[in-house]
Amino acid sequence: SYVLTQPPSVSVAPGQTARITCEGYNIGSKSVHWYQQKPGQAPLTVIFSDSDRPSGIPERFSGSNSGNTATLTITRVEAGDEADYYCQMWVGNLYDRVFGGGTKLTVL
Amino acid sequence: VNLVESGGGVVHPGTSLRLSCAASGFTFGTYEMDWVRQTPGKGLEWVAFISFDGTNKFYAESVRGRFTVSRDNSKNTLYLLTNDLGPDDTAVYFCARQGVRGSFDYWGQGTLVTASS
Numbered sequence: 001s002y003v004l005t006q007p008p009s010v011s012v013a014p015g016q017t018a019r020i021t022c023e024g025y026n027i028g029s030k031s032v033h034w035y036q037q038k039p040g041q042a043p044l045t046v047i048f049s050d051s052d053r054p055s056g057i058p059e060r061f062s063g064s065n066s067g068n069t070a071t072l073t074i075t076r077v078e079a080g081d082e083a084d085y086y087c088q089m090w091v092g093n094l095y096d097r098v099f100g101g102g103t104k105l106t107v108l
Numbered sequence: 109v110n111l112v113e114s115g116g117g118v119v120h121p122g123t124s125l126r127l128s129c130a131a132s133g134f135t136f137g138t139y140e141m142d143w144v145r146q147t148p149g150k151g152l153e154w155v156a157f158i159s160f161d162g163t164n165k166f167y168a169e170s171v172r173g174r175f176t177v178s179r180d181n182s183k184n185t186l187y188l189l190t191n192d193l194g195p196d197d198t199a200v201y202f203c204a205r206q207g208v209r210g211s212f213d214y215w216g217q218g219t220l221v222t223a224s225s
Contacts, residue, residue: 001169031209035152042202042215043152049209086152090210097142097154097210 002091004100011106012077020103022070022087030089032070034063037102038083046085047072074105082107109133109214111203116219121194123223129186129203129216137161137181140206143188145199146218155201156188170196193223 005023012018022032032050035043045054047063050070060075074081087100115127129141143155156177157166165177176189186203200218207213 031211033207033209033211035212042217043212044215045207045211045213048207048211048213054213088152088211097157099152099154102151 002089002096002098004087004089004098006085006087006100006103008101009104009106011108013108014077014079016077018074018077018081018105020072020074020085020087020105022072022100023068024070024089024098025068027068027070027089028066030065030092032063032065033088034061034072035086035088036081036083037086043086077105077107079107081105109205111205111214111216113201113203113216113219116201116221118222118224119193120225121223122192124189124191125193125221127188127190127201127203127219127221129188131184131186131203131205134205136179136184141179141186142204142206142212143175143177143186144202144204144212144215145197146202147196147199153199157206158186190221193221195223198222198224 034047036046037043046057046061050065051063062073064071084102086102110132112130142157158177162179174192178187200220202218203216204212205214
């Protein structure tokens with residue numbers, strides 16, 4: 001089955017830029033989505049279709065996808081961005097929607 | 109958009125539970141829906157998909173043959189019948205609305221299922 005690999009943790013100081021990667025074979029040929037999950041809460045879509053932002057998500061959140069790596073970038077990181085972030089894609093057949101293992105973003 | 113799950117609980121291994129997801133704030137019968145679960149302290153796992161009219165259903169390999177997804181569009185409700193539950197099925201179960209290109213655009217708050225002797 002298809003595997004998406006994320007770093008377990010990323011740490012960044014407030015005001016800096018956080019980059020969270022999601023690696024998978026030829027992932028650039030698929031659409032990747034990103035979710036933010038805070039403790040005790042449901043996931044929230046922050047990026048869909050590689051780089052689109054749902055309404056209400058700050059412009060500080062952006063996404064890119066090429067080759068074997070998709071990246072979620074958060075600029076001017078704030079304390080409230082501290083959360084787990086998951087990438088996800090639809091493999092292409094109706095049987096498989098795959099999640100990455102998640103990355104814990106810590107704001108120092 | 110509001111999705112509210114219910115039906116979780118503590119059960120003995122080998123038994124069954126029916127989870128429900130009440131939808132409101134959108135035309136439920138025109139959207140594909142999914143169940144996604146999250147094991148305690150772990151990541152997310154897609155469980156099941158159902159088409160807008162219920163004619164197409166797909167399952168993760170880990171639950172195929174044991175879980176059944178269904179929906180009642182007249183009641184704006186999604187269901188997941190979970191049979192032969194085992195310890196590995198212990199998780200928070202979320203219902204989620206399908207967005208574009210296989211994404212999940214709205215999620216419920218989840219319901220906890222614990223299979224333990």
